[in-house]
Amino acid sequence: MNKLREMLAKFMYGRYGTDRLNMFLLIVLIVCAGLNLFVRNGYFSIVMSSWETLLIVLIYYRMFSRNIQKRYAENQKYLSLENKVKRFFGRTKYIQEQRKDFHIYTCPQCRQKIRIPKGKGKISVRCPKCGAEFVKKS
Structure with a gap:
């Protein structure tokens, strides 16, 4: 062997x-x-x-x-x-x-993905990349 x-x-x-x-x-x-x-x-x-x-x-x-x-x-x-x-x-x-705990939204201007916690009602989201603000339901 x-x-x-x-x-x-x-x-x-x-x-x-x-x-x-x-x-x-x-x-x-x-x-x-x-x-x-x-x-x-x-x-x-x-x-x-x-x-x-x-x-x-x-x-x-x-x-x-x-x-x-x-x-x-x-x-x-x-x-x-x-x-x-x-x-x-x-x-x-x-x-x-x-996705279990957060909503994931896309900024309408720069297409950056933004993570928002669920259950906070309607909130104003400010994009950290371009500074655009938009309202979303969380």
Whole structure:
């Protein structure tokens, strides 16, 4: 067992290995394979099988690549995209949580979002960005 481990370590020396992008591609591959199992359509199966083959080749290519800088740059681009998606959904979740206790209005002049507590009746709101005043029900 140790001999096999040493041989694998020698083979992988100087190669890129796996990263978050490869893990994402592996998850996409598993989803494609699951869809291919449950959807019994000839054309769909052919398309999904070709996607699965392409993903397997891409995963192994990235894993065994010796061009570490290029694979690292690809992973960094993926991570920045993943962070944008996480921030978008996190922001949306935060806004939905705030809607329980606050009304969120938009300034008619500068389109700035303003958060007003619920249950205060009719109030005059002054925009902190442009200084415009408008009346809203809270």
